[in-house]
Amino acid sequence: MLISMTNEESVLQEGAGEPDGFGRLWTPHRMAYIKGENKPTGPAAGDGCPFCTIPSMSDEDGLIVRRGEHAFVVLNLYPYNSGHVMAVPYRHVADYTELTAVETAEVAELTKQAMTALRAASGAHGFNIGMNQGAVAGAGIAAHLHQHVVPRWGGDTNFMPVVGRTKVLPQLLADTRKTLAEAWPED
Incomplete structure (x- = not known):
């Protein structure tokens, strides 16, 4: 799933930080790949x-x-x-x-x-x-x-x-x- 947020929404979701002018594009499904889930043992x-x-x-x-x-x-x-x-x-x-x-x-x-x-x-x-x-x-x-x-x-x-x-x-x-x-x- 792809989630797009404005910088203000991103800052509110994260609960910290100052707006920096960047939008955020979240791809949480990629975490499975990064962590190596479903990789052979x-x-x-x-x-x-x-x-x-x-x-x-x-x-x-x-x-x-x-x-x-x-x-x-x-x-x-x-x-x-x-x-x-x-x-x-x-x-x-x-x-x-x-x-x-x-x-x-x-x-x-x-x-x-x-x-x-x-x-x-x-x-x-x-x-x-x-x-x-x-x-x-x-x-x-x-x-x-x-x-x-x-x-x-x-x-x-x-x-x-x-x-x-x-x-x-x-x-x-x-x-x-x-x-x-x-x-x-x-x-």
């Missing part, structure tokens, strides 16, 4: 890996956009942009070199399909596509490989993420999942 599949748990959920509850035979596409719970999805193999594997040829092909095909769906659903102008291998490379869940597909639009970076370190997303994740699922290309 270890490297094994049974150590609370969300990518191992998500496939047992309904598409709506798991934010799954598409299921394949060896991999699936899921919305990122903490997206960089609206429509930020990940192609994830079902098998709990950490390193790209550990994927089978079939898994590699399906992750690649789902990535291509995600790009097609994002162009159709939201008119994406471009994409950032990639995977972070290992915690030192920035992988939030290093034990289970996942490839990011982040849609981009001209001018989508403004003062909010650059200065305010806050991203404003125009659509709820459930609505984004439904829109992308409906725009997914036919097999």
